[in-house]
Amino acid sequence: MIEEKFDAIVIGAGMAGNAAAYTMASRGLDVLQLERGEYPGSKNVQGAILYADMLEALIPNFREEAPLERHLIEQRFWMVTDRSHTGMHYRSDDFNEEKANRYTIIRSQFDRWFSREVQAKGAIVISETTVTELVSDAYGKVIGVRTDRRGGTIFADVVVIAEGVNGLLGSRAGLRPAPKPEHVALAVKEMHFLPRETIEARFNLHGDEGVVIEAAGTISKGMTGMGFIYTNKESVSVGMGCLVADFAETGETPYGLLETFKAHPSVAPLLEGSEVKEYAAHLIPEGGYNTIPQLFGDGWVVVGDAAQLNNAIHREGSNLAMTSGRLAGEAIFQVKSRRDPMTKQNLALYKKFLDASFVMKDLKKYKDMPKLLHTQSHNFFLTYPTLVAKAMDNFLRVDGAPKLDKEKASIRAFVKERTLRGLFGDALRLARAWR
Numbered sequence: 001m002i003e004e005k006f007d008a009i010v011i012g013a014g015m016a017g018n019a020a021a022y023t024m025a026s027r028g029l030d031v032l033q034l035e036r037g038e039y040p041g042s043k044n045v046q047g048a049i050l051y052a053d054m055l056e057a058l059i060p061n062f063r064e065e066a067p068l069e070r071h072l073i074e075q076r077f078w079m080v081t082d083r084s085h086t087g088m089h090y091r092s093d094d095f096n097e098e099k100a101n102r103y104t105i106i107r108s109q110f111d112r113w114f115s116r117e118v119q120a121k122g123a124i125v126i127s128e129t130t131v132t133e134l135v136s137d138a139y140g141k142v143i144g145v146r147t148d149r150r151g152g153t154i155f156a157d158v159v160v161i162a163e164g165v166n167g168l169l170g171s172r173a174g175l176r177p178a179p180k181p182e183h184v185a186l187a188v189k190e191m192h193f194l195p196r197e198t199i200e201a202r203f204n205l206h207g208d209e210g211v212v213i214e215a216a217g218t219i220s221k222g223m224t225g226m227g228f229i230y231t232n233k234e235s236v237s238v239g240m241g242c243l244v245a246d247f248a249e250t251g252e253t254p255y256g257l258l259e260t261f262k263a264h265p266s267v268a269p270l271l272e273g274s275e276v277k278e279y280a281a282h283l284i285p286e287g288g289y290n291t292i293p294q295l296f297g298d299g300w301v302v303v304g305d306a307a308q309l310n311n312a313i314h315r316e317g318s319n320l321a322m323t324s325g326r327l328a329g330e331a332i333f334q335v336k337s338r339r340d341p342m343t344k345q346n347l348a349l350y351k352k353f354l355d356a357s358f359v360m361k362d363l364k365k366y367k368d369m370p371k372l373l374h375t376q377s378h379n380f381f382l383t384y385p386t387l388v389a390k391a392m393d394n395f396l397r398v399d400g401a402p403k404l405d406k407e408k409a410s411i412r413a414f415v416k417e418r419t420l421r422g423l424f425g426d427a428l429r430l431a432r433a434w435r
């Protein structure tokens with residue numbers, strides 16, 4: 001194993017680690033990146049939507065070479081009951097722009113490409129190597145890492161912890177608490193393969209256009225969670241995730257929920273005849289702003305999912321990971337170029353950059369949403385979707401009853417189920433948490 005001391009060691013070659021390693025290596029720092037998977041991306045799971053702006057900030061011409069699937073021109077939000085969905089959807093030809101804003105990707109391919117870009121900038125990337133321990137000096141400053149390979153400590157001025165949601169190293173070293181079950185979702189995902197023309201016909205797409213469907217309602221059986229369908233070129237990603245605490249409390253299983261979602265009358269025809277080739281399960285940090293741990297210290301910074309930087313309300317994670325990785329890399333570069341030591345005080349620059357970015361601003365905006373959705377999950381994921389579906393049925397069914405009577409019946413159903421006070425309370429709580 002390598003004996004020399006590096007400017008920086010990056011743990012993990014996911015979105016955050018790659019962004020950090022790319023930023024530092026392209027500015028001439030000596031970077032070692034360690035990845036436990038067989039290759040970068042082999043262990044990574046995502047829906048997956050790539051948010052172009054955040055990658056463009058690193059690699060402006062990425063569209064020329066990155067393995068992209070479809071650019072998204074349409075988003076459907078479904079509020080589902082067992083037999084229906086009430087939808088809101090937005091489709092725009094403006095999304096058919098030359099530099100599209102969002103793409104679907106397949107992480108195992110994408111991360112491999114991203115890592116090649118990191119290596120082309122001069123970083124040393126070693127896969128199949130698990131960091132087992134952060135190494136500190138007598139004063140508690142992180143000075144390197146130990147791995148599961150033979151050899152001693154590998155030293156660096158700073159260690160970038162980009163180990164993803166589990167964050168075992170960080171919690172073992174006492175840098176952050178282990179995530180609580182009510183703050184992480186467990187998501188399962190399958191890849192359903194279909195001929196390209198079938199996908200385009202079923203989802204009303206042309207060429208490389210893509211669509212995303214997100215569904216919440218009775219499919220999560222009153223738990224906080226949702227299902228998703230993302231179109232790739234020749235496959236459709238289908239998944240379902242709920243909070244770990246809810247699974248523990250209800251005894252429901254992720255796979256059971258996914259089966260229910262796939263069998264839903266609005267979903268089954270989209271997947272009919274497909275061949276399932278991949279199945280994956282992964283955690284998502286969903287505690288939001290209030291669960292963000294200490295982000296920097298003497299000799300270390302933490303980025304991406306390991307830092308709980310995930311916007312569950314907008315289902316954004318990879319963009320926050322890439323941005324935090326890039327900002328950490330920039331802060332480290334600035335400290336290094338001033339020839340300052342990598343102390344907690346100097347690395348606070350990373351937090352300053354992060355606070356000024358959309359990452360912290362968005363997470364702060366939604367700081368109360370995770371708790372609200374968790375504590376009110378029965379109402380938001382069961383009661384309201386059922387009431388809305390009944391109201392829609394009532395509105396659309398032509399049966400000779402006067403429209404005014406129908407409207408009154410729908411309103412009565414809401415009041416009966418939640419009471420007037422309950423309805424206003426829910427609206428107020430939602431509005432407060434949303435602002």
Ligand SMILES: Cc1cc2nc3c(=O)[nH]c(=O)nc-3n(C[C@H](O)[C@H](O)[C@H](O)COP(=O)(O)OP(=O)(O)OC[C@H]3O[C@@H](n4cnc5c(N)ncnc54)[C@H](O)[C@@H]3O)c2cc1C
Binds near residue numbers: 034037044047049164
């Ligand atoms: C089902 C699902 C769907 C999602 N959909 C979307 C989406 O559509 N859009 C979006 O933006 N986000 C999505 N996300 C979230 C997104 O995947 C994450 O936010 C993002 O991957 C975080 O990047 P990261 O680099 O922090 O962590 P990861 O991508 O998880 O990377 C961490 C890396 O560290 C490695 N590692 C861990 N421990 C060690 C160790 N001790 N030593 C060496 N290496 C180690 C891992 O093998 C891994 O490669 C989704 C997540 C899931 C689970």
